Amino acid sequence: MAETTIRDRSIHRKAVRDYHWEGVDCVPYKDDGRALFKTVTRQVLFSDPELSGELRHFEVAPGGFSTLERHEHMHAVLILRGRGHCLVGSEVRRVELHDLVTVPPRTWHQFRATLDEPLGFLCMVNAGRDKPQLPTIEDVAALETDPEIAKFLDNCVAAS
């Protein structure tokens, strides 16, 4: 895959300071200028022709948030650092260390860090997957008919 950034395929890659790993590039979350997100980095921990899944680590800085998006493929998320909130479909949940989040296919989702610490999470995906779809103004308006979702999304906008 074009996004693979593993430089080191050795059997043992040590965790180094502050949630980084030997031989793993830490890159900006996305190159897509359309995507609304704030202060997110991405590290691909495992990606290999022999593996049908990939494991990535995303880190959202305090007050930051990932893109609101949906796609055909699923996300399987484990919180590795900090606390925050996520929107998955019609649910806003507070998430904390080691919590599991399942993002089903075709489901709007976004992750948001608290203001005081980074939110880091592992995300397992299929190696072969579709590109994310961004919401239209109408999609956002539909989501915001739920007051809790409106508050979640407003907080993201307010923090940007």
Place this chain on the structure above:
Amino acid sequence: MAETTIRDRSIHRKAVRDYHWEGVDCVPYKDDGRALFKTVTRQVLFSDPELSGELRHFEVAPGGFSTLERHEHMHAVLILRGRGHCLVGSEVRRVELHDLVTVPPRTWHQFRATLDEPLGFLCMVNAGRDKPQLPTIEDVAALETDPEIAKFLDNCVAAS
């Protein structure tokens, strides 16, 4: 897959005490009576028809060890708790929190906890995969021609 033990497919499953998760069964590592291992549990965190990979959490009790085995499929491991050692092919490595371990196809491997704390690790695998192969006496003898591997394997036997 027959081994899938997720009872709860909700979008948010909270981490509870001592590395357990809501809606996830904690089961013995293996049912195979032939396999030499000690005090290991298994929790399947993510397994879904829409995902081509699975994410499991294994915990090896202090002094315990996983089965020495090999197979066609790969393991992608992230240490989530404690410290220990692993054998991968001809390498014995000390592993600790958040280290990454890649087990290539057809490669003998085993994980061992230290005596003072559990070793917990995430393991990503392909959902479709072959069964492990156990070593013959000749395989073990060949591995033990390396003094470091011999010491690693002897420690496992001594702890059993």
